[in-house]
Amino acid sequence: MTPRLRHPAARAPRGRSRAAGRLVAAAATALTIVGGAVLGLAAPASAHNYMIASTPKADGTLxxxxxxxxxxxxxxxxxIGGSNAGFAYRIVGPDGKYYEDGCLAVDGPxxxxxAALGDSGKYTVEWQxxxxxxxxxxxxxxxxWxxxxxxxxxxxxAEPPTCSTASGGSTEAATNGTASGATDSAGTDALFIAAGGVVVVGAVVAVLLLLRRRPAAPSSSDEDDPDAPRED
Structure with missing residues (x-):
């Protein structure tokens, strides 16, 4: 009996598609993990500050x-620059008047x-x-109070006071306020996010190279291929 010859070329696409499928699945998993890490780094950077403590305490008695x-x-x-731009601290008495001195100091968080308070009563702290x-x-x-x-x-x-010194109106807050490392903190967050983006890009490139260069894996089904040559 003349043996029937199989056609290896017909099997190659099948093995190659399986290998590509495994690579794509692995790549998707890796990119999901890396993407989650990058988003995790970005989340703190986009979160707003919130008050955790105060003197006097909220709803407390002084x-x-x-x-x-x-x-x-x-x-x-x-x-930025110790200018106190965007910051405000008001202490409003029960009579609607302002009792703060108008000077601010920013230090870390x-x-x-x-302030020099007036008569006893309920005061309101307004801050930004x-x-x-x-x-x-x-x-x-x-x-x-x-x-x-x-x-x-x-x-x-009757109006919010403006901080000034006796030497001619220079703002005390401008000399006392500092960046308090906030710029460094924001810069550090940006560096981490950028590093995460580089990792993602690197992962994508690596997957593309593997898909392009990796040879197709042999199919295990070839062993039971009915078209394979048999000895009579």
Whole structure:
């Protein structure tokens, strides 16, 4: 009997498609993992700061004047050039007047100001900051002031005070405020995100090279191929 010869070329596409399918599946898994890592790095960079502590405490009662009124957030604040641009700290009394001195100091995640309070009552703190991601965030909270015996009440101001020194109107906040590492923090986030993007691109290139150069894997079904030559 004359043996029937098989045609290897007919089997090659089948083996090649299986190998390509396995590579594509592996590539998809790798890209999903890397993409998730990059998104995980980008998420903190786009999150706004929020207040985690304050002096006085929100809805708390104050019985003596603190050295400074303070807002502390969860991340470094973005005070570019120490200008305090975009920052505000107001302390409004029950009479609607302002009791802060108008000067701000930004240090790391915190913003502080000083105030001389008036008569006892409920006060409102109105604040605005610039988050590490560059967005402004504002909010307010109240506290109760119970003046101690012998306390001399301040008169307050009808308009928010402007911080100035006796030497001719230079802003104290401009000399006290610092970038507080916020720029470094934002820059570091950007570097991590860029590095993640390089990893993704590298993974894509590697997969394309493998798909182009890897030879087709032999098909195990060839062993049982009815068209394979048999010895009589």
């Amino acid at each position: 019985t003596s004047l603190p050295k400074a009124f303070e807002i502390t957030t969860n991340d470094k604040l973005l005070d 915190s913003m502080t100001t000083k 900051i610039v988050s590490a991601d560059g967005h402004t965030v504002s909010d307010e909270y109240t506290f109760t 119970k003046a101690p015996a012998g306390f001399t009440a301040a008169t307050g101001a």
